[in-house]
Amino acid sequence: MIISGKALKYGDNIDTDVIIPACYLTSTDPAELAQHCLEGLDPTFSEKASSAILVAGKNFGCGSSREHAPLAIKASGAKAVIAASFARIFYRNAINIGLPILESEEAAEKIKEGDQLEIDLDRGEIKDLTSGDTFKVNPFPPFLQEIIERGGLMNLVKERVKSS
Amino acid sequence: MGMTITEKIIAAHAQKEKVAPGELVQVKVDLALANDITAPLGIKELEKQGIDRIFDPDRVVLVADHNTPCKDIASAQNVKLMRDFARKYGISHFFEGGKVGIEHVLLPEQGLIVPGDLVIGADSHTCTYGALGAFSTGMGSTDIAASWVLGETWLRVPESILFLYEGKRKPFVTGKDLILFTIGKIGVDGARYCAMEFRGSVISELSLDERFTMANMAVEAGAKNGIMEADGKVLSYISERTSRPCVVYQSDSDAQWREVIEIDVSPLEPQVAFPHLPSNTHSVYSIPKIEIDQVVIGSCTNGRMEDLRMAAQVLKGREVNPGVRLLIFPGTPAVLKQAEKEGLLRIFLEAGGIIAPPSCGPCLGGHLGVLAEGEKCVSTTNRNFLGRMGHIKSEVYLANPYVAASSAIAGYIAAPDQI
Numbered sequence: 116m117i118i119s120g121k122a123l124k125y126g127d128n129i130d131t132d133v134i135i136p137a138c139y140l141t142s143t144d145p146a147e148l149a150q151h152c153l154e155g156l157d158p159t160f161s162e163k164a165s166s167a168i169l170v171a172g173k174n175f176g177c178g179s180s181r182e183h184a185p186l187a188i189k190a191s192g193a194k195a196v197i198a199a200s201f202a203r204i205f206y207r208n209a210i211n212i213g214l215p216i217l218e219s220e221e222a223a224e225k226i227k228e229g230d231q232l233e234i235d236l237d238r239g240e241i242k243d244l245t246s247g248d249t250f251k252v253n254p255f256p257p258f259l260q261e262i263i264e265r266g267g268l269m270n271l272v273k274e275r276v277k278s279s
Numbered sequence: 280m281g282m283t284i285t286e287k288i289i290a291a292h293a294q295k296e297k298v299a300p301g302e303l304v305q306v307k308v309d310l311a312l313a314n315d316i317t318a319p320l321g322i323k324e325l326e327k328q329g330i331d332r333i334f335d336p337d338r339v340v341l342v343a344d345h346n347t348p349c350k351d352i353a354s355a356q357n358v359k360l361m362r363d364f365a366r367k368y369g370i371s372h373f374f375e376g377g378k379v380g381i382e383h384v385l386l387p388e389q390g391l392i393v394p395g396d397l398v399i400g401a402d403s404h405t406c407t408y409g410a411l412g413a414f415s416t417g418m419g420s421t422d423i424a425a426s427w428v429l430g431e432t433w434l435r436v437p438e439s440i441l442f443l444y445e446g447k448r449k450p451f452v453t454g455k456d457l458i459l460f461t462i463g464k465i466g467v468d469g470a471r472y473c474a475m476e477f478r479g480s481v482i483s484e485l486s487l488d489e490r491f492t493m494a495n496m497a498v499e500a501g502a503k504n505g506i507m508e509a510d511g512k513v514l515s516y517i518s519e520r521t522s523r524p525c526v527v528y529q530s531d532s533d534a535q536w537r538e539v540i541e542i543d544v545s546p547l548e549p550q551v552a553f554p555h556l557p558s559n560t561h562s563v564y565s566i567p568k569i570e571i572d573q574v575v576i577g578s579c580t581n582g583r584m585e586d587l588r589m590a591a592q593v594l595k596g597r598e599v600n601p602g603v604r605l606l607i608f609p610g611t612p613a614v615l616k617q618a619e620k621e622g623l624l625r626i627f628l629e630a631g632g633i634i635a636p637p638s639c640g641p642c643l644g645g646h647l648g649v650l651a652e653g654e655k656c657v658s659t660t661n662r663n664f665l666g667r668m669g670h671i672k673s674e675v676y677l678a679n680p681y682v683a684a685s686s687a688i689a690g691y692i693a694a695p696d697q698i
Contacts, residue, residue, distance in 0.1 A: 128467055128556065132664045137643040140316045141346060141353035143323055155671035174468035174501060178664060179643070180403040182320055182419035203472050203503055204403060208419035258303055258433065272425045273328050 116236045118215060120168035120194045122243075124228040125156070127172035131184040131205065134176070140183055145190035152187040165192030168234070170226045172198065176205020185209040195234055197241060199223035210259055211268040217241060222250035281531020283439040284506050285474035288414040288528060292397040300438040300535070309396040311426040312340035314382055314639075315347060317401030319357045321424030322364045333368045334430035340372040340391065340400075341365055342382040345639045347375065350646035380611025380637040383407035383495060383579035388611055390520025394509035394527050399423060399432055404579050404661065406502065409494035410487065411517070412509030412527060417498060437503045438537040439474040439530075444481035446545035451694055453589070454489025455581060455659070455679035457481070458496040459550040461542065463560030471501030473537060476530060481544050482507060487516055488585035495580045496661050499557040549694050551657075552677035555665045563682055563694045570602070573656040574687040575668075576680050577608025577635070578642045581659035584617055586680045591623040593684035593695050599631035600690030606648045608635045632687070644668045650675075657686040 139151045153160040169188065175198035176184060185208045188196065195215035209216045215236060222241050226232065230245035239252040255263065265271050282290065282297065290298045292306035313321055318341055325331075333339060341361050346354035358375060365373035374385060383404050386392055394412035398405065403417035418432070426432045444457060462469070475497045482490070490507055497505025509517075509527045517525060548562035576582075576590050587609060599605045607627050609615040615637060618624050627634055641648030642660040650656055650669030655676065658668070663675035676692060685693045 130662075130664045132643070132662070132667050136666055137316075137645050138649075140645075141351065141357060143320050155666045174471060177467060177501060178403065178662060180317065180401055180405075180417040180419050182317070182401075182421060186320075200468065200471065202468070202501060204417050204419060207422055211419060211421040256303055268421050268425050269324055269328050269330075272428055273330060276330055276332055276428060 118168070118194045118234040118236065120166045120232055122170045122226050122228060122230040122232055123163065123167045124226070125169065125171040128174045128177055129171050130178035131176055131181050132178055134184040135181065135187045140181060145186045148183050148187035149190035152191045161191060167193045168232050169193055169196040170223055171196065172223055173200045175201050177202035180204045182208045182212060185212050185214045189214040197222050197226070210262055213267045217252045219250050219252050280535055281533040283474065283476060283530040283534045284412065284508065284528045285414055285439055285476070285504060286436060288395060288397055289434060289436055291395070291526070298436045300436050302436045304434055304436060305431050306397055306434055307431050308338065308399055308426045310338050310340055310391060310398045311400065311423050312342060312382060312386065312405065313401040313420065313423050314345050315343040315354065315357050315361060316345045317420045317423070318361050320420035321401065322360055324421055325424050325428070330428055333427050336368050336370045337372070338430070339370045339427050340386065341370060341374070342379060342385060343375040344379055344381050344637070345643070346645050347379060347638055348636060377612060380614070381579045381582055381639060383491070384582050384610030384614065387411060387491070388613055390517070393517055393521060393523050393525035394513060395525050399426060403498045404495050406497045406504045407491055407495040407579060409497065409504050409506035410490035411513050412507060414504055414506065416504045435472070437472055437474045439476055439534070440470055441476050441478060441536045441539045443539065443541045444477065444479035444544055445541065446481065446543045448481065448544050449548060450696070451549045451679070451681045452544065452547050453679045453681070454485050454492040456547060456550045457544065458493040459552050459557065459560050459677060460547055462496065462500045462558045463550070463552070465500055465540070467499060467556055467558045468501040470497065473502050475500065475502045475505045477505060477507050483510060486585050487512055488583040491583065492580050496557070499661060549679055549682050551682065551692060552663055554663050554674040554676065557661065557663060557677060563678070563692065566692060569655065569676070569692045570690060571657050571686055571692060572602065572654040573604045573606065573648065573650065574683050575606050575608070575641050575648060575656060575658040575660060576683050577610065578639065578660040579610070580661045581680055582608055582610030582614065584614055586659065587614065587618050587623050589680040590684040591626045593681055593688065594630040594632065595626050597630055597688050599687045602690050603687050605630070605632040605687040606635055606641065607632050608640055609637055611637050641668055657683050657692055659683050
């Protein structure tokens with residue numbers, strides 16, 4: 116699968132409180148959450164998120180376990196998140212709900228705000244069409260790849276329930 | 280090569296002789312919890328998928344502690360959803376109303392966790408139970424809902440980092456200061472994906488309440504879990520609460536550590552973590568005069584009896600500065616009752632403090648003490664991220680209960696010997 120979009124750059128330690136503040140967590144509606152995604156850090160995020168690819172530094176998604184954070188990013192229209200590293204709960208949550216995430220220190224460092232990006236998820240490759248750089252991403256372990264291919268963890272759970 | 284406590288618990292729950300860091304394993308789950316923010320997503324996902332089977336209702340824990348007493352209609356609907364779900368599946372460990380406490384204070388107190396358990400929770404501070412020698416870690420709603428159905432989950436076996444604390448603590452230096460100092464030293468991703476094992480003579484001397492505080496904040500260094508050996512203090516705490524058998528593990532002498540970090544606590548002073556990261560730590564004696572608007576004492580980090588006793592020791596016979604709101608959140612109804620019995624509530628009220636119900640409340644800027652633009656708060660909670668407690672331009676300074684109480688009296692951030 117190929118994803119393309121424009122890079123929106125953010126720094127290190129983007130926490131889930133700033134991705135979606137707790138005052139909005141009474142809602143489980145992704146579209147409603149998306150309206151407030153990253154609003155404290157970047158008030159114009161929701162306007163430019165559609166077809167964007169987030170590029171951030173280390174420890175993206177640290178803090179609270181709220182799954183509302185990857186849900187809000189996904190519903191904002193953003194296609195994927197590239198980061199130098201991810202906090203572990205966010206990493207699991209993103210895979211479980213089907214938000215593409217890619218870990219690459221080099222890509223996070225070299226990609227510039229506004230660069231046009233193309234991601235080949237199957238090959239684990241990020242192309243920066245603006246600079247001409249290509250970055251390889253470590254593939255997911257086979258077990259996680261299976262969750263991603265089935266479209267999230269719950270589809271796997273459903274299959275196991277049916278087969279038992 | 281030997282194994283760490285964390286590896287031993289994971290191996291036992293994966294029904295394997297041995298596991299090694301980096302390995303992906305399926306593990307049986309002893310308990311899986313969620314709260315009124317995270318449970319609704321999981322419950323709705325199960326309903327959407329038409330899944331109506333729960334592996335074992337007694338291994339599910341639902342705690343309505345975040346936006347309760349319900350702050351608005353939406354939060355009331357969320358608690359109702361949890362209540363209906365609990366009734367439908369016969370989930371007995373559903374806590375609301377007068378039974379509710381802050382989940383990570385409540386579960387150990389109820390005897391729901393024993394050494395050797397493997398616990399997951401849709402709350403990042405689930406790592407608190409490591410203080411009892413259990414493996415516990417936070418996940419999201421979907422992972423927890425999946426474990427309710429399957430009775431198991433997948434884990435990547437973490438590398439372990441050993442933290443050794445030796446020396447003699449100065450006055451007013453608590454478990455909170457040890458963990459804040461540690462996070463300041465290694466950074467908010469210094470233990471990312473790792474197990475933090477806390478050991479040393481200082482840890483042995485700590486009360487259980489202070490150990491809970493330390494394990495609670497392991498996630499603030501990015502860790503998967505924080506863990507300590509279950510010693511006599513833990514076993515007597517457990518035996519007062521449950522007869523469920525426990526397994527006490529110790530790390531082998533030839534266990535593999537990613538790093539061993541030795542910390543001499545003797546020179547350590549009470550810590551204050553400045554906005555907007557828990558790693559932004561300073562000695563309280565080295566900071567300029569910072570005037571404050573609010574003080575919060577409580578939370579899953581510091582809402583236990585010892586924490587309230589520390590606060591009361593400072594507040595006794597004194598009055599809160601007129602420019603400051605002091606909010607005290609006892610962690611559970613039992614903590615509240617004990618505080619009443621010991622006369623602490625009177626001390627708080629006479630000092631001009633506000634006693635709030637057991638709730639997560641202001642910690643996450645939910646309700647019961649949200650900050651306005653430009654306001655500053657000293658808090659015994661665990662996070663001081665941008666906008667965490669309210670307005671994006673508000674500020675949270677993390678500290679122990681002694682410093683929080685002293686700051687409420689002074690009107691600026693101060694230690695007890697500075698007021």
